[in-house]
Each structure stands twice: as C-alpha cells, then as structure tokens.
Amino acid sequence: MEINPSSSHEQADHAKAADxxxxxxxxxxxRSFLGALLGFGTVVVGAALSVPLIRxxxxxxxxxxxxxxWSDIGKIEEFASLTAPLKKLITVDQRDGWRKIxxxxxxxxxxxKDGVLRVLSPICPHLGCSIPxxxxxxxxxxxxxxxxxxxxxxxxxxxxxxxxxxxxSKVDNGMLKVRYQYFRQxxxxxxxxx
Amino acid sequence: MGDAQEPNGKPGEPxxxxxxxxxxxxxxxxxxxxxxxxxxxxxxxxxxxxAYVFGSVLLFLFISxxxxxxxxxxxxxxxxxxxxTTVAYIVKEVTGGSFLRSLHxxxxxxxxxxxxxxxxxxxxxxxxxxxxxxxxxxxxxxLGLMLxxxxxxxxxxxxxxxxxxxxxxxxxxxxxxxxGSTLKRLMRGGNEMGTLTLSRxxxxxxxxxxxxxxxxIAAHVYLFRKAGAAxxxxxxxxxxxxxxxxxxxxxxxxxTAVALLMICVLGLLSHFxxxxxxPQANPADTxxxxxxxxxxxxxFQWLKYFKGSLAVVGIVVIPTLTAILxxxxxxxxxxxxxxxxxxxxxxxxxxxxxxxxxxxxxxxxHEDRLDxxxxxxxxxxxxxxxxxxxxxxxxxxxxxxxxxxxxxxxDPLAAAGKKIYESESxxxxxxxxxxxxxxxxxLSGATAQRSPEELAKxxxxxxxxxxxxxxxxxxxxxxxxxxxVAYIKSLK
Ligand code: FES
Numbered sequence: 001m002e003i004n005p006s007s008s009h010e011q012a013d014h015a016k017a018a019d020x021x022x023x024x025x026x027x028x029x030x031r032s033f034l035g036a037l038l039g040f041g042t043v044v045v046g047a048a049l050s051v052p053l054i055r056x057x058x059x060x061x062x063x064x065x066x067x068x069x070w071s072d073i074g075k076i077e078e079f080a081s082l083t084a085p086l087k088k089l090i091t092v093d094q095r096d097g098w099r100k101i102x103x104x105x106x107x108x109x110x111x112x113k114d115g116v117l118r119v120l121s122p123i124c125p126h127l128g129c130s131i132p133x134x135x136x137x138x139x140x141x142x143x144x145x146x147x148x149x150x151x152x153x154x155x156x157x158x159x160x161x162x163x164x165x166x167x168x169s170k171v172d173n174g175m176l177k178v179r180y181q182y183f184r185q186x187x188x189x190x191x192x193x194x
Numbered sequence: 195m196g197d198a199q200e201p202n203g204k205p206g207e208p209x210x211x212x213x214x215x216x217x218x219x220x221x222x223x224x225x226x227x228x229x230x231x232x233x234x235x236x237x238x239x240x241x242x243x244x245a246y247v248f249g250s251v252l253l254f255l256f257i258s259x260x261x262x263x264x265x266x267x268x269x270x271x272x273x274x275x276x277x278x279t280t281v282a283y284i285v286k287e288v289t290g291g292s293f294l295r296s297l298h299x300x301x302x303x304x305x306x307x308x309x310x311x312x313x314x315x316x317x318x319x320x321x322x323x324x325x326x327x328x329x330x331x332x333x334x335x336x337l338g339l340m341l342x343x344x345x346x347x348x349x350x351x352x353x354x355x356x357x358x359x360x361x362x363x364x365x366x367x368x369x370x371x372x373x374g375s376t377l378k379r380l381m382r383g384g385n386e387m388g389t390l391t392l393s394r395x396x397x398x399x400x401x402x403x404x405x406x407x408x409x410x411i412a413a414h415v416y417l418f419r420k421a422g423a424a425x426x427x428x429x430x431x432x433x434x435x436x437x438x439x440x441x442x443x444x445x446x447x448x449x450t451a452v453a454l455l456m457i458c459v460l461g462l463l464s465h466f467x468x469x470x471x472x473p474q475a476n477p478a479d480t481x482x483x484x485x486x487x488x489x490x491x492x493x494f495q496w497l498k499y500f501k502g503s504l505a506v507v508g509i510v511v512i513p514t515l516t517a518i519l520x521x522x523x524x525x526x527x528x529x530x531x532x533x534x535x536x537x538x539x540x541x542x543x544x545x546x547x548x549x550x551x552x553x554x555x556x557x558x559x560h561e562d563r564l565d566x567x568x569x570x571x572x573x574x575x576x577x578x579x580x581x582x583x584x585x586x587x588x589x590x591x592x593x594x595x596x597x598x599x600x601x602x603x604x605d606p607l608a609a610a611g612k613k614i615y616e617s618e619s620x621x622x623x624x625x626x627x628x629x630x631x632x633x634x635x636x637l638s639g640a641t642a643q644r645s646p647e648e649l650a651k652x653x654x655x656x657x658x659x660x661x662x663x664x665x666x667x668x669x670x671x672x673x674x675x676x677x678x679v680a681y682i683k684s685l686k
Contacts, residue, residue: 034443052290098283100589
C-alpha cells in the first residue's frame with residue numbers, strides 16, 4: 001500500500017521483500033523435509049503391503065494349480081507274473097484351481113519284458129476309440145476301423161499311424177502309479193495334448 | 195530445445211533449470227500446479243489438529259478396501275455352489291490369501307469405527323453448522339452406504355454365520371408395512387435364501403454400492419471444500435476469523451501418520467489373528483444361533499424387545515425416525531453456537547444414543563453368556579469353525595466329474611451289465627461308464643432315461659442312423675441283454 005515512491009521507502013520495501021523470501025525459503029525447506037518423510041513412510045508401508053498383493057495375484061504362477069497327478073494302478077506284486085495285457089481302471093484327479101475333475105480311465109499294464117513294466121493308453125492313435133485286448137487272437141484290435149497291434153502295442157496293420165501310446169509310470173512304495181495323458185491322433189509321432 | 199511457441203519466459207527472468215523446465219512443460223499441459231494448489235493449500239482456520247484426521251483416514255480405508263476387494267475377487271465365485279469353496283481356497287491355499295481376506299474383513303470394522311469417530315468429531319465440534327446442511331446429508335448417506343457394504347459383504351463367504359445372519363437381516367425387511375414381503379423377496383431374489391440372494395448381494399457389494407460411494411465421496415469432498423474447513427468449536431462457522439494454516443504439510447502429515455498407523459494395526463491383526471471361515475452354509479441346520487457382525491449387535495439386541503405386533507415399531511419406526519433425526523440435524527439445530535458445553539441438550543442426546551448402542555451391544559454378549567443353552571451352542575459353533583479351519587482344503591468336484599463311488603454302488607444286475615458293457619467293447623466307442631467319445635454319443639443322461647424295453651430294442655435292432663454311425667447290433671443272450679440294459683439305466 002505504498003503510495004509515496006520515496007527512496008527510503010523503496011529501501012524498506014527491498015528489505016521486507018528479502019525477509020519474506022528468507023521466510024519462504026525456510027518454510028519451503030521445512031515443507032520438503034516433511035514431504036520427504038511422508039513420502040518415505042508411505043513408500044515403505046506401500047511396498048510392504050504390495051508384496052502380499054503381488055504374491056496373491058501370482059499364486060497360479062508360483063504353485064501348480066492345474067495338473068494331472070499320479071494315479072494309483074495297484075500293488076506292484078499284482079503285475080509281476082502277467083502273461084497278457086491287463087486292463088485296469090484308474091481314477092484320475094485333475095486339479096483346476098479350486099476345482100478337481102475326477103474321471104475314471106482305463107489303461108493296460110503289459111507283462112514285464114526285459115525287466116521293464118510298461119503301461120499303455122487304450123486310446124487308438126487313429127481316431128481315438130478305445131482298443132480292447134482280444135484274448136482269442138492275442139492282439140489289440142480296434143473296433144472302429146480294425147487297427148491291429150501286438151501284445152506290446154506295436155502296429156501290425158490298419159489305419160493307425162503309430163503304435164499304441166506308452167504312459168509315464170513309476171513305482172512308489174510298492175504301488176504302481178501312472179500319469180494319464182492324451183496324445184494327438186492321426187500323426188506318426190507321439191505328441192501330448194495339453 | 196527450440197520450442198518457439200513457449201519462450202522460456204521474458205528476458206531478465208531467471209533461467210529455469212532442467213527440473214523446473216520439465217515441471218513447467220507438464221504444468222502447462224495438465225494444470226497439475228493449480229490442482230496441487232487446490233488439493234493441498236486448503237486453509238484451515240486455527241491450524242492443523244489431530245481431531246481432523248478421520249475424513250482422510252476414511253478415504254484411505256476406502257481405497258484399501260477397494261484394492262483388497264479387487265484382489266479377492268480374482269479367486270471368488272459368487273454362486274451358492276462355489277462361494278464357500280472359493281473363499282476356503284483363498285484362505286487355505288492361495289499365497290497371502292488369508293492375510294488379504296483378513297485385511298478386508300478387519301478393514302470393514304475399521305471403516306465403521308472411524309466413521310463413528312468422524313461423526314462424533316463433526317458433531318462435538320458443531321462442524322455441521324453454517325451452510326453445511328448438504329455436506330452433512332451427503333455424509334449421512336455415506337454412512338448408510340458403508341453400513342450396507344458391511345451387510346452385503348458379510349454374506350459373500352457363504353459360511354454358516356454369514357448365511358444365518360443374513361437370513362435374519364433380510365427377514366427384518368418383511369416388517370416394513372405394505373411393501374415388506376416384496377422388499378424381502380427383492381433382496382433375496384425369491385422367497386428363500388439361495389444362489390440368487392448371493393448374486394444380488396455380490397452385485398450390490400461390488401458394483402452398485404461402491405459406485406454410489408465413489409460419487410458421494412467426490413460430492414462430500416467438494417462440498418467440504420466449498421464450505422471450507424470449520425476449524426475449532428470457538429470459530430465462526432461462516433466467516434472464520436482465526437489465522438489459517440494450509441492443509442499441506444502439517445495436516446497432511448497427521449492424516450498420513452494416522453492412516454499408516456491404521457494400516458499397520460490392520461496388517462498386524464491380519465497376520466497374527468486372521469479372520470476365520472466357518473463350515474459351508476447348511477440351510478437345514480435348525481440349531482444354529484445366528485449372530486451378526488459386532489457393529490450390528492446393538493440393533494440385534496434392540497430388536498429383542500419388540501415382539502409380535504410391536505416388531506414394526508422396533509424394526510421400522512424407531513430406526514427410521516432416528517435416521518431422519520440424524521440426517522435433519524443441521525435443520526433442527528440452526529443456532530451458530532458450536533461449543534459443545536453451550537449445547538448441552540444436543541450433546542446430551544448424542545451421548546445418550548452412543549451409550550445406548552454400547553450398552554445394547556454389551557447386553558447382547560452378556561445375555562448369550564448367561565443362557566446356558568445358547569452359550570453351549572455358540573461354543574459348539576466356534577468349535578466347528580476351528581475344526582473346519584484345521585482341515586486341509588478340499589477342492590470341489592467339477593460337475594463333469596465322474597465320481598468313482600457312484601459307479602461302484604450298483605445293484606448286482608447292473609454290475610453284471612457293466613462287465614458285459616466292457617467285454618462287448620461298448621466302452622470302446624461310448625466311453626468308460628457311458629460318458630461318450632468322439633466315436634459315439636454318451637449313454638448317460640437322456641439315453642439312460644429311456645424305458646428298458648426301448649433300450650433293449652435299440653440294442654438288438656439299432657436304427658438306420660445308429661447303423662450308419664457304425665453301431666453294431668448287440669448279439670448276447672437275453673439275460674445278458676437285461677443286465678446291459680440295467681447298467682445303462684444306472685448311468686442316468
Ligand atoms: S479309431 Fe481305431 S482304427 Fe480308427
């Protein structure tokens with residue numbers, strides 16, 4: 001509100017302005033210190049809290065949530081003296097997040113040959129019918145288009161593009177276990193269907 | 195850089211350093227400077243105080259609830275079939291799931307507590323006075339919506355206590371005169387509690403209420419800024435005279451400090467004492483003693499005193515009158531006097547209501563403890579909940595699942611039929627247990643529901659269409675055919 005532009009007043013103005021600026025600078029540095037403190041605290045707590053959030057969201061990546069586990073076939077002694085393929089029904093549990101899909105599947109346990117116990121999928125590699133073991137002929141014969149396989153699944157004749165498919169198996173605590181899988185049909189190589 | 199349209203100020207003005215230039219560039223395009231000024235430089239008459247922190251803390255809690263809620267919905271399925279399994283999955287299997295769910299559940303309690311503190315502070319400071327009626331009403335609406343959030347969220351886990359507490363809660367709606375039963379059916383999506391109730395509560399909890407709350411928070415903050423901070427009780431609510439202090443930094447620091455403290459307490463609680471989940475809701479359980487969330491206990495107790503034809507008074511009339519009284523407070527109490535000791539009547543009523551609520555809440559607990567039958571049942575329920583929490587997570591069998599035991603419990607004839615089904619290689623095309631394959635249709639379901647005579651005929655003499663699909667006529671003795679038909683019938 002200075003109306004009189006005298007030099008002494010101007011000087012006083014300058015001094016006042018300088019004081020004001022110094023006060024402002026002090027206020028600003030105080031502000032930025034508190035701001036920094038605040039920001040730091042927020043970042044620390046925010047980071048600490050985002051860890052469980054991220055882990056929660058990434059759960060399906062950190063653990064297996066969808067997979068076919070091992071299914072029991074039976075005690076290993078059962079299969080020690082087989083002379084022909086034995087059809088067994090297994091229960092397959094597939095986890096899908098919070099659900100499980102339970103299904104019953106058939107598999108063949110083959111007679112032990114050269115100390116190796118093999119498990120075959122009965123699904124025909126031609127078009128997917130399930131192949132019965134024909135005792136009388138000592139062959140696997142597919143009822144759909146008569147693909148024929150030997151006792152160990154080797155292709156004899158018919159439209160099947162490859163031998164019958166082996167399933168991954170293991171013996172755990174005297175229990176024969178298998179991992180059931182499906183394979184792509186109509187191709188000469190064995191390829192797992194996801 | 196040659197930015198011809200934006201010369202770097204007039205000659206003689208101090209040259210800006212790099213950071214300032216970037217800030218200026220950004221500010222000219224976004225107005226971030228005036229936005230920050232608007233947000234942070236709000237003047238507070240009489241300066242910053244701890245008493246003013248509750249509004250900001252509520253906003254912070256709302257954001258926290260939103261974040262945890264969104265994350266929880268990653269694994270949640272809002273149907274009566276799956277809700278409980280998915281929550282159990284979150285609690286027992288998902289990494290950090292129990293913690294997050296607890297944070298959300300304790301967060302809802304924290305919201306109610308801080309709401310009460312915010313309301314109490316506003317009331318005691320007379321901060322609703324002086325052209326702040328609309329601001330007050332928007333706050334009351336927010337209070338109502340937040341309580342609705344707590345009510346709808348409580349059902350979502352679909353465990354025993356959720357189910358039965360909500361059954362009681364929705365039953366109360368039927369006491370409303372004229373539209374009562376319609377209202378109840380509207381909330382439940384039918385006469386009974388069921389999957390439609392859950393859908394409705396989910397949609398309200400996740401879409402409708404949060405949307406409304408978001409809009410109202412914006413309005414509430416805008417109206418608050420419009421009216422200006424009220425300052426201490428000695429301040430004139432319309433023309434403040436006290437020297438002011440800006441919102442930033444001290445008030446912001448206080449707000450943030452309390453918010454951080456709050457989240458730390460919630461975090462520790464969630465970590466060391468996670469919220470539990472009871473066994474899945476069993477509508478057939480007639481013994482269950484339903485108890486609502488703690489902040490609904492006073493109302494619950496209150497309702498006990500209104501039996502029969504009086505129920506409408508307790509459930510509808512008095513709560514409605516109370517709500518109207520609270521909402522209309524700035525219209526009823528029009529004096530500009532804010533100091534609580536100069537308004538003994540208003541403050542007295544407020545404290546009386548608060549004391550009543552606390553007493554009723556305490557009485558509710560107390561009576562439960564005194565009644566041996568109830569105390570025993572409540573202890574049993576607690577034990578069942580603890581038992582359920584100890585059990586490992588049991589995934590839910592999908593609808594397409596074939597449960598092996600079902601196939602085993604066959605009558606002898608059907609069991610014999612199953613052997614024939616396999617020896618005749620029917621399973622080769624129709625699949626194990628008639629589930630169907632790419633080669634032939636499934637037998638379970640519609641086919642299994644045909645009459646035995648019809649099935650026998652079709653097996654002996656397949657139709658043209660069946661023959662074209664490579665179905666072979668079944669050539670077995672009559673008895674075996676009977677068994678086969680019995681087996682197919684068992685596949686339903
Ligand atoms: S499906 Fe087995 S031969 Fe065609």
